[in-house]
Amino acid sequence: MxxxxxxxxxxxxxxxxxxxxxxxxxxxxxxxxxxxxxxxxxxxxxxxxxxxxxxxxxxxxxxxxxxxxxxxxxxxxxxxxxxxxxxxxxxxxxxxxxxxxxxxxxxYGAARLQTAINAGSSVLEVNTEGASFNLFRSGDLIRISNKATVDDVAGFEEFATLAAAPSYTGDLAQLTLTSALANSFPATSTKVASCxxxxxxxASSTMPVLTSVAGTFNSALYPIIVDHIGGITQNWLLTFTSASSFNVTGDTLGSIGGGSISVNFTPLNSDFARPFFTLDFHAFGGTFVSGNTLSFTTQPxxxxxxxxxxxxxxxxxxxxxxxxxxxxxxxx
Structure with missing residues (x-):
């Protein structure tokens, strides 16, 4: 889905x-x-x-x-x-x-189409909110739309690329596209925006850093999975308390509990009833001792x-x- x-x-x-x-x-x-x-x-x-x-x-x-x-x-x-x-x-x-x-x-911002344009045109003039804001630049992808709302089924929407920097007359900017438009757009209802x-x-995790003489963590085969609902920006430190058990702390959250290398570790983000991340227990290998650490950073x-x-x-x-x-x- x-x-x-x-x-x-x-x-x-x-x-x-x-x-x-x-x-x-x-x-x-x-x-x-x-x-x-x-x-x-x-x-x-x-x-x-x-x-x-x-x-x-x-x-x-x-x-x-x-x-x-x-x-x-x-x-x-x-x-x-x-x-x-x-x-x-x-x-x-x-x-x-x-x-x-x-x-x-x-x-990045929006302007209003100043003059109606026909299908096949590659030049348009827009009324900006001030030339000094420099909202449109060479190479920009721009959105041209006369839809009443973003999801409206009526109206037209096109994305196009600017071939050059706009030329200004006051706050009016002339935009030149790399290719011709497929649709015609009226001036009264058309919005033009830089994207x-x-x-x-x-959601992602950095490559984990393991400090251990004999323990291993295979993130290539078993990557850390960061949940798209529960995941946050956080620096995590996993510290072993024995050969098989560990505690985990976050740089702003503090301790979030502990786990074992024999089962998946899925600490819960109680704000969303979803895990912060999942550590697959298959990633752990070798022999750990108390004091070994595994550190990584998650991004939502x-x-x-x-x-x-x-x-x-x-x-x-x-x-x-x-x-x-x-x-x-x-x-x-």
Whole structure:
């Protein structure tokens, strides 16, 4: 069964604030869909007057119970804000915080088609939210869509590649494609977005490091399986307490219990009632002694993504403002 849209979940980062600690690792908390201020706070009058830049980090988690690979995911701003602010996205790491941001990160965002285009065209003009944001670049994959929503069956959607850097006249950008479009698109309802492509995604583990004179761990034949629902970013240390038994600790979780080399070890992530990972007992070989260690790091099936909201000084008040981020991928 493929990855379902209901299994793609927007999750909060561990810290949500406006200071240097903002961001960090994946949290257990899902971001509620369609709820006011679920990512950004309101913009009060004083902030609109002076202008502001705020950041929020989210994780797009592929919580598939069968641990399926997400193939070639594409992330894009599906619908930009109706107000005078601008929200763009850019990639993060699984642990970075706002302290590491420079303000010069490569941004991905959306624009509106300025002039209707016909099938066969390879040049289009879009109305951007500011040439200085540089949302479109040579070689970018872009999404062109006049669908009312990401999953709408009506309308057309195409992905195309930019043949060169756009040329600007004010905030209007002329985009040249490497190939002609298959469909015609009206100016009134067509959105054009640059796509962030993080590559195929699957929860993973680093190569385990074993400290033992006579014990072995064959991760080539019996890899560590990280669960797509229960898996997290964590540095794990397995310490033997005897020839067959061990305890396991995580760098932020502390002790999660112990196991034996005679049975599979599947420590439970109680937040999701799923294992953090699975160690196949067949991987253990040779002879262990107390004090031997096995260390490894797990990474979840999640894409770390930063949102950047820029409110220009003197922005007008707007009620019900929102931005919609879309994901497109296959699964296997």
């Amino acid at each position: 493929p990855i379902l849209s209901s299994e793609i979940k927007w999750m909060k980062s561990l810290t949500v604030s406006d200071d240097s600690s903002n961001g960090g690792r994946l949290s257990k908390n899902e971001i509620p869909d369609g709820v006011k201020n679920n990512i950004f706070p309101d913009v009060p009058q004083a902030e609109r007057t002076t202008g502001s830049t705020r950041y929020r980090k989210v994780f797009i988690k592929f919580a598939n119970p069968d641990n399926l690979l997400a193939i070639a995911p594409k992330l894009f701003v599906e619908t930009n804000t109706a107000a005078q602010d601008m929200v763009a996205i850019f990639p993060g790491s699984l642990t970075d915080t706002q302290a590491t941001l420079t303000g010069s990160e490569r941004l 962030y492509q993080p590559g195929d995604l699957k 099936a999640a894409i770390a993504l930063w949102y950047k909201r820029v409110v220009p000084a003197g922005a007008a008040s707007y009620s019900g403002n929102q931005v919609i981020i879309g994901v497109d991928c296959e699964s296997a």
